[in-house]
Amino acid sequence: MKNAVSLLPAILLIILLAGCVKPPVKDTGDDYRKPDKINFRFNGSDAEIYNPENDRRSYYKIFIDKAEEGRTTTGLESQGKTYEASLSPNRHLIMVEKWVLDQKTSRYIKLNNIEQPKPNFFYFDLPENRIVNVEMKTLKDGQTEFKVEFERN
Secondary structure, eight states, rough: OHHHHHHHHHHHHHHHHHHHHHHOOOOOOOBBBBSOOOEEEEEEEEEOOOOOOOOOOEEEEEEEEEEEEOOOEEEETOEEEEEEEESSSEEEEEEEEEEEEEEETEEEEOOOOSSBSSOOOOEHHHHHHOOOEEEEEEEEBBBEEEEEOOOOO
C-alpha cells in the first residue's frame, strides 16, 4: 500500500502531462483555387440537340448587374460557350441574351423573346478569394438550369 501511495504523485504527473499534450491538428487545407486575373466564369450551352441540322452557331451577350459586359465565345448551340471576368466580391445578377447565325445573311441575329432562354437571369454570390463558375444549360423547351460551383485545385 505504501508503494502505491508513493507512486500516486508520479501517476498524477503523467496524467497532467498527457492532458497538456496538444492533439494533432487536422490540416483541412483550402482546396479552392485562388483567383488570379479572373474570379468569374460563365459557361452556356443547349442540351437535347441530336440532329446536326438543328445545331446552329451561337453566342451569348452577357450583362452583369444590368450593364453589358461582353459576350461568350462562339460555337455550336450544343457546345459550351464561355465568358470570363474579374468581378468585385458581392451578390451579382447575370443576364444572358442569345444570338444565332442566320444562314441566309451570314450575320448573327438576336433570338426573339419567345425563343430566348427562360429564365435568362440568375443571382449569384461571389465571395472573396474564390473563383465562381456559373453553368447554364438550356433544355429543348427553352427552360434553363443554372448551376454554381466554386473552382477547386
